Amino acid sequence: MTRPDTRQEEGAQPARRPVLDGRRDRERVRTVIIPDHGDLERLLADRLVEVIARETARRGRCVLGLATGSTPLGIYRELIRRFQAGGVDFSQVVTFNLDEYYPMRPDSPHSYRRYMWENLFDHVNVKPENVHIPDGGTPRERLAEQCAAYERAIAEAGGIDFQILGIGKSGHIGFNEPGSSPGSRTRLVTLDTITRKDAGADFFGEDNVPREAITMGVATILEAREIALIATGEHKAAIVQHAVEGEVSPDVAASFLQGHPNATVYLDVAAAAELTRVKTPWLLEPVEWTPALTEVAVVWLAEQSGSPSRRARRSSSSAPVTTPSTI
Ligand code: GLP
Numbered sequence: 001m002t003r004p005d006t007r008q009e010e011g012a013q014p015a016r017r018p019v020l021d022g023r024r025d026r027e028r029v030r031t032v033i034i035p036d037h038g039d040l041e042r043l044l045a046d047r048l049v050e051v052i053a054r055e056t057a058r059r060g061r062c063v064l065g066l067a068t069g070s071t072p073l074g075i076y077r078e079l080i081r082r083f084q085a086g087g088v089d090f091s092q093v094v095t096f097n098l099d100e101y102y103p104m105r106p107d108s109p110h111s112y113r114r115y116m117w118e119n120l121f122d123h124v125n126v127k128p129e130n131v132h133i134p135d136g137g138t139p140r141e142r143l144a145e146q147c148a149a150y151e152r153a154i155a156e157a158g159g160i161d162f163q164i165l166g167i168g169k170s171g172h173i174g175f176n177e178p179g180s181s182p183g184s185r186t187r188l189v190t191l192d193t194i195t196r197k198d199a200g201a202d203f204f205g206e207d208n209v210p211r212e213a214i215t216m217g218v219a220t221i222l223e224a225r226e227i228a229l230i231a232t233g234e235h236k237a238a239i240v241q242h243a244v245e246g247e248v249s250p251d252v253a254a255s256f257l258q259g260h261p262n263a264t265v266y267l268d269v270a271a272a273a274e275l276t277r278v279k280t281p282w283l284l285e286p287v288e289w290t291p292a293l294t295e296v297a298v299v300w301l302a303e304q305s306g307s308p309s310r311r312a313r314r315s316s317s318s319a320p321v322t323t324p325s326t327i
Contacts (some may be wrong), residue, residue, distance in 0.1 A: 022277040023284035026245045028258040031265040033272045037074060037232065040266055044164070044228060045078035049088045051162045051226065056092045063094045063154075065163030065221070066120075067174075068112045071230050072164055076120040083124045090126040094157045096150075097133040098165070098174035099215040102143075102188060104136025110203060111136060134186070134214035143214070147186040151220060163224035167231050170194040171239050171252030175215035180253045184217030218256050227263040229254060231271040240267060241274035 024031065034040040048064070055062035066072070082088045097112060106113045113133045121131060132153055138146045154160060165173045170192040176184060177192040190212055191199075200206035221227070231240050243254035244265055257263040272278050280300055281287050289297075 026276040033267050035269045041074035041078045044075045061092045063157045063161050065160040067164045067166045068115050069166045071166040080123040090124040094130040100134040100136040101210040102136050102212040150186045160224035163227045165229040167254050173254050175213040176253035178251045230266045232268040234270040236271040237274040
């Protein structure tokens with residue numbers, strides 16, 4: 001892939017250096033920054049098509065872990081395009097979705113079941129009996145049994161070959177909200193306030209967002225043989241920084257990916273904006289001090305050591321305090 005030209009038009013934000021390269025010392029999980037959304041979607045679709053072809057040839061089936069939300073929509077569109085062009089066959093693909101709101105009628109327009117059929121399954125040749133989505137219509141007294149059956153079905157399918165993940169602003173993967181343990185399994189959870197607030201628009205108001213959900217656990221997710229976490233947009237930048245550069249902690253379930261041998265985080269430039277290699281690259285390696293980068297560094301330094309209001313902003317950032325001599 002060619003290095004992007006990150007120069008900006010006059011009057012726009014100061015230019016940043018290309019972000020595909022650079023030292024990654026602070027990143028604790030493999031992280032790829034892809035400036036163009038089309039490239040990101042094609043790259044992920046390529047990877048999925050490869051895994052589907054490889055696993056169906058090798059053992060007659062491929063097991064995918066799938067996510068909902070706005071992030072994977074472009075990837076699903078690209079997969080549909082590939083299918084229509086004869087580039088991928090879903091007839092031996094088995095799918096397991098990460099989560100579903102609870103309670104949720106499966107035919108509700110808000111259900112993740114409906115989302116998956118509308119945005120992917122209706123348009124490819126997946127067999128309905130190979131599709132698994134937690135059932136938000138299960139009576140409460142049968143939930144524990146349903147969750148255990150979901151885990152068994154994943155194991156009986158031979159485990160997940162490739163798991164797609166988004167990340168919530170609470171740091172959740174699936175609906176594993178802050179406090180989820182690394183050993184957690186498919187279960188009923190209470191949704192975080194941040195998550196319900198974020199989902200408010202989809203439900204015509206936060207009050208209509210279900211308070212609970214069924215989700216695969218962190219341990220269920222980490223058993224996938226390959227994992228791709230995808231995040232786009234500046235609203236994800238802060239939580240992505242915690243997940244990629246922060247300590248592994250139940251406070252940010254996505255940070256558990258740091259312990260996985262084959263997990264990759266795919267970001268657009270906006271979601272990568274708080275990573276050290278993008279935000280403060282001079283902390284990692286010598287940089288070419290263009291006037292624009294110098295200006296960025298001076299503002300950053302002022303934020304580190306400046307006025308009380310800037311101190312307040314600093315306390316919400318995990319960037320380390322650095323003396324002028326470091327720059
Ligand atoms: C929901 C889903 C998650 C998803 C997250 C991010 O909470 N349960 O699996 O990753 O939303 O959504 P979006 O991609 O719309 O930002």
